[in-house]
Amino acid sequence: MITFDLKNNKVRNLNQSLHDSSSDNADFLVTNPNGKHSVAVAAMYATNITIDGHVGYYCAGMNQQAAVTVKGNAGSGLAENMMSGSVRVTGNASQYCAATAHGGMVVIEGDTAARCGISMKGVDIVVGGSVGHMSAFMAQSGRFVICGDAGDALGDSLYEARIYVGGEVKSLGADCIEKPMLAEHQAELKSLLKLAGMGAVDSSTFKRYGSQRKLYHFNIDHAGEY
């Protein structure tokens, strides 16, 4: 176990260690993050990184392979453009969590603010609570599970991501529609919840949302509007 106390050590030193191949398979404990930005960014190896407290912006951005756990809340831009590995936040996450993330899994045990999963490109996101407005905006691929409620304009201009919501959806964005929940979707949802450590959640009442695919092509009937 390698401990970084951010009270008297720099975030840059921590992140450098996470890029250093000699740290492969080591476990890291980060203490006193106190809302600092860019904690555990661009980790490149299969390490376990535990952050004991609240973090600021851009935590675990560009993560590859590492399993990052934040024991607290996360500020804006958590796990932005993550490639693989996993990120777990025991509290809440702020805006545009998991934006443009390509792979791996992001688990938020609490709520997220607006624009969660914006432009997600293959990541799996599981939120134990609710998400804010414009979540999954222009989401391209991946799976997005929301156990609580979703704010306004969920899945606006959605491509091919699949969204599962346990609670209420305040409103759907353009071209996002409810789709039938088939056995294969129920199985997928169950496996995502289990992977996220939320296997106890009753998935039977969840609804599935996806793209209507009406925005994919230019529609000649709308030509007059341009």
Added chain:
Amino acid sequence: MCGIVGLFIKNPEMEADLGKHLSHMLAEMSDRGPDSAGAAIYHDPVKAGHAKVTVLADGEDYPWDTLSQELQQAFGGEAAIAVHRDHAVLKIPAQAGDVQNWLLQNHAELRINSAGETIEIFKGKGSPVDFIDNFKLAGFSGTHALGHTRMATESAITTEHSHPFSTGLDLCLVHNGSLSNHNRLRQELRKRGIRFQTDNDSEVAAGYLAWRLQEGDSLDQALENALDKLDGFYTFAIGSKDGFAVVVDPIGCKPAVMAETDDWAAMASEFRAIATLPGVDNARIWEPTPAKIYSWRRGEQ
């Protein structure tokens, strides 16, 4: 970008440390606003029938002694003046409006930062950390305070353009964001008698609230109306004589974190500004929902 902070003390025992906590919060937000900084502190209310007015001069060599004598002649021997570098806090046995009018007529070279019974507003161009030192902010006690670190995007970098802005008695506002309909709204408000000292967008928000309060709105009602009337991006923290409020615009682009314990309620642009407050480990911490008004009032908890 800008950084804003606010601290509202609920436990009177903590009032002595208001300035110390505000200083930490403001210093932590320096990165978000290195151009200039300001603070509004609610403390030391004047006696009944007195007014407290904070004025800002062009420089530290302003002839404050002369002003003091003139004030005593105009308003009587109880007029007191406390100088803080290029600022002075005047305590005058008169109505705040009369003091403001007298200053406008006789000392148009002075800017009126604030007027009321308890509010004092200090602001300065340059590093927030220097500002905190220059005005010995850590030494202030008080009931609540707001602070701002500015990264100018919309109007000039001057002390006058620094926040907090106050256009009503004991009322002030700090803003992170930008307003797009401020010119038209400023014109409308001028017609209704609201005075503006700069071309800054945030001052218009403060002016709008001052007008709504004049019209009889409560602070919460004024903010509800502001949500409808103000166009742009904003996180506002607002102070009044006995209240503190926070609101984020409906789109919710600008950051804000709030925290509350039995002893205090706080807001900041980022959590790190709150991280050093006593008891924060057990505080309720949340991000404000867009277009929802959060407010506290002394005596109502």
